[in-house]
Amino acid sequence: MKHEEENKAENSTPNPQQFDINGTQKIQKPTIDLKYHEVIHFPTNSILKGKDQGHWDDIWYISNQIDKHLCSNLNSFRNIKEDFVVSKLKDQMKFLFTYGIGEVIIKDDGRGLLIPGVLYAPEVTLNILSTDLLEEQGFEIVYEGNRCRLVYMFNNFEEHVFNEDSLRKRHNDFLETYFESLANSEDDVIKIKGNKYSTRVTTFNEFVAFLNLLKCDDIIRQEWDYFRYKFDKVFKWFYNHYLNKSLPGPIPPTINGIQVYLLDLYKLIEGLGGYLSVHLGQEFGTTGELIGISKQDGDELKKCYIKYLDIFTSYFKTARGPNFPTKRVEVDKYSPLSQQETLAPKQTTAEVKGKEKLEHFGLPAELIAPKEKVLILQFKVVTLACKLSTHAIAMAITHTFTVIYGSKAKADDLLQMCKK
Numbered sequence: 001m002k003h004e005e006e007n008k009a010e011n012s013t014p015n016p017q018q019f020d021i022n023g024t025q026k027i028q029k030p031t032i033d034l035k036y037h038e039v040i041h042f043p044t045n046s047i048l049k050g051k052d053q054g055h056w057d058d059i060w061y062i063s064n065q066i067d068k069h070l071c072s073n074l075n076s077f078r079n080i081k082e083d084f085v086v087s088k089l090k091d092q093m094k095f096l097f098t099y100g101i102g103e104v105i106i107k108d109d110g111r112g113l114l115i116p117g118v119l120y121a122p123e124v125t126l127n128i129l130s131t132d133l134l135e136e137q138g139f140e141i142v143y144e145g146n147r148c149r150l151v152y153m154f155n156n157f158e159e160h161v162f163n164e165d166s167l168r169k170r171h172n173d174f175l176e177t178y179f180e181s182l183a184n185s186e187d188d189v190i191k192i193k194g195n196k197y198s199t200r201v202t203t204f205n206e207f208v209a210f211l212n213l214l215k216c217d218d219i220i221r222q223e224w225d226y227f228r229y230k231f232d233k234v235f236k237w238f239y240n241h242y243l244n245k246s247l248p249g250p251i252p253p254t255i256n257g258i259q260v261y262l263l264d265l266y267k268l269i270e271g272l273g274g275y276l277s278v279h280l281g282q283e284f285g286t287t288g289e290l291i292g293i294s295k296q297d298g299d300e301l302k303k304c305y306i307k308y309l310d311i312f313t314s315y316f317k318t319a320r321g322p323n324f325p326t327k328r329v330e331v332d333k334y335s336p337l338s339q340q341e342t343l344a345p346k347q348t349t350a351e352v353k354g355k356e357k358l359e360h361f362g363l364p365a366e367l368i369a370p371k372e373k374v375l376i377l378q379f380k381v382v383t384l385a386c387k388l389s390t391h392a393i394a395m396a397i398t399h400t401f402t403v404i405y406g407s408k409a410k411a412d413d414l415l416q417m418c419k420k
Contacts, residue, residue: 038094041125042066048106048129049147057127060106062141062148064131069118070098071127077102080120096121106150113139113150187230192222199227201234204242204319210234211316214267224263231263238312248307255300258293265291265301266309275305275313 044061057073071077080102087096098119106113115129116137131141138153188200197219201207210230214220220227232251239247252259268287272278278287284305285298293301 038123040094040096040123042128046148049149060127062131063128066130067132069129069133070121070124071118072122072124074120076104078105079103192219199230201237208319228261228263235262253304255293255297260291
């Protein structure tokens with residue numbers, strides 16, 4: 001908790017400072033009683049080791065909830081200067097009165113640590129050191145269970161490596177993220193032919209709605225560059241935030257020096273019937289020519305698709321089936337999101353058999369991972385639409401699962417499941 005709205009009052013006329021033979025300032029006992037006495041308590045994180053066996057007034061705590069050192073025992077100060085300050089504690093609906101600022105010597109394992117900038121606050125219940133202020137003053141906090149001790153940051157005169165380039169990179173990354181967040185609110189809605197469409201993606205439901213919107217070619221072709229940009233942002237969100245993983249590679253990827261826009265690749269493959277259809281038809285070379293690369297780079301384009309878009313599309317297609325429920329979002333019928341759900345056709349990836357659980361090729365749904373469900377469905381569609389032989393389908397299943405899982409044995413097991 002940060003103290004706010006500090007109002008410094010005029011200092012009273014200081015009395016002549018008097019010190020004892022040990023150099024400690026003598027303290028005069030007050031003679032005036034407080035009319036409105038408060039008790040102020042702050043949460044703590046740890047107790048300072050070496051002080052936990054002493055008297056109550058000698059115990060010191062560490063807290064990351066305050067931004068000041070506070071002490072309620074005037075006798076703990078080695079030296080103190082009058083400084084009357086009033087701070088408003090909004091969460092406690094109280095005023096914090098501090099009467100002075102000074103130095104305190106805290107003995108830790110026989111060592112005396114001089115802590116400057118400690119405020120005398122007679123109404124607080126505990127003696128507390130602020131973790132943030134300790135770090136600013138050159139102390140490190142070493143935690144040992146629920147106890148801790150203080151050490152000087154540069155006590156052993158070690159040479160500390162200072163890499164300013166790494167700090168400048170963090171500086172730039174912070175500002176880029178900040179400016180990007182400002183831009184996000186401005187480009188999350190686009191108006192096309194008088195209709196507004198939301199492209200905001202911060203949840204899985206919005207991810208599904210966005211990819212549904214991409215099926216509306218009449219809308220997408222009006223602002224292709226905009227949707228290229230948004231597709232990349234959605235792709236980054238999917239990996240970095242939803243999967244909590246790093247990106248599979250640079251965005252956009254390149255093949256022999258030529259940029260491959262992910263939206264272009266996604267729309268082309270989907271328009272040709274999906275990955276399996278293009279793979280079995282050996283059309284990745286032709287697809288590459290449409291994107292702008294040579295036909296000979298078809299294999300590289302296929303690897304690019306698997307690397308970037310395989311998991312991405314699998315999650316989307318599996319989510320459209322009833323066995324992969326997404327949390328329903330209540331939206332106004334006039335909202336952009338509701339328009340997208342109405343305009344975009346929905347797909348299902350499974351069949352419901354009475355009250356039984358969903359099945360794919362007769363397989364219990366709980367035995368099949370999301371990626372496998374999508375691939376099995378695609379094999380089923382290809383079988384019906386392309387009239388391929390059972391042998392060709394078996395080869396395709398074995399090859400695809402071997403590539404994905406790196407195990408021909410697992411691919412063979414899945415093939416046997418599909419044949420049942």
